[in-house]
Amino acid sequence: MLNSGIGDMEMMGTTKENLKNLHTPMFYMIGGPGDIAYANAQKDYERIADNIPVVMLNSKDGHSGTYYEKYGGNYAKAVVKWLDWQLKGQVGQSALFLDDEYLKMKFPEWQGVRKNF
Secondary structure (H helix, E strand, C coil): CECCCCCCCCECCECHHHHHHCCCCEEEEECCCCCCCHHHHHHHHHHCCCCCCEEEEECCCCCCCCCCCHHHHHHHHHHHHHHHHHHHCCHHHHHHHHCHHHHHHHCCCCEEEEECC
């Protein structure tokens, strides 16, 4: 979920009740408290079942993230790492999501939380 979240809204026929149907690991990339989607993403994170792995990274870039930067900036780098890990099985790409020291070293302005890993 990139700069998005269900929260208490209904979107395209989806509600917070649909979070119960998740069955694969989830990644939220949010632009910090200044992101209009921040509160909804926080609610989603709390509501996702305790058997589903979830990572949420927060930057200070707001709702537009770094998409306007060349090649999508750091948001794009994070997404590629997630996809390489989750879809290609490249376990080495998981450090951004599972290792607090790696996150602090590579993206010192970001904060991350995770559960169920």
